[in-house]
Amino acid sequence: MSASTWSIQPDDHVRLVKAAFEAKEFAYCRYSNFRVGAALLTTTGEIIKGANIENASYGGTICAERTAFVKAVSEGVRSFTALAVVTDVASAISPCGMCRQVIREFCAENMPILLVPADYEKRLAEGIPNGGVKETSIGELLPDSFGPEDLERPRGQ
Template identity: 45%
Template sequence: MGVTNEDLLQMARDVMKNAYCPYSKFPVGAALLTDDDAVILGVNCENASYGGTICAERTALTSALAQGYRKFKAIAIAAELDEPCPPCGICRQFLAEFGDYKVISGSSINKEILCTSTLSILPQAFTPAMLEKHTVDSHES
């Protein structure tokens, strides 16, 4: 039996304690499930220069990339809210770069879970396929 949505979400909740968020005091954890069932964790990391802040979803994904992973089944995101915490806009674009896979958002306060997918939370996503099409089209002219 593989990793369940609940397992992945619990891992995201557990890793929240490692978030570095001295400014917002808003810890977020993420657990990214690869195609071969490895789980890569991430936390948000804030910076005094706010533009240097990176979200938990992107730390998990960049860590996975550094380890050689490129295909994913799911990502779970948890925050200290009483409702599921969806990815921010830049994270939605970042996640969509690697295809359409499950997005599991949850709360650390209650057990409410929202399951969706990367492309459903970013309608009309700009994806690598658009660049590939542009390259093909421009060479045909």
């Protein structure tokens, strides 16, 4: 675990990872064939899932992470305690740059982001702690970032 993130309860960790795997099942990725599932844990303990949804125009594609945020925020939920992301790749895969900026908009810089390897269950069975989940934060993924508070800064002239 990174020193710069807070911790979530072990049962929340397990159910958030499980939800990310469930979300991945609904990925619509006929162009990249790269399935991604994301799950957001809210401060009330609810989990909101998202999958990547691609489009024939390509530009209309949205990532799993942003799907989850758009679902949450459009339902009035803006307060989160953790995010989990999983793909079909055996190693932990990190959010793209655009998603990092969206995470930055709604999450504390030290909120845990769980990057889940596709072989999580196998690693758990082998006794690897947390199934090999890499825990990071948006502070680590997007250092020196631009955020909402920057728009409040006094301007010159």
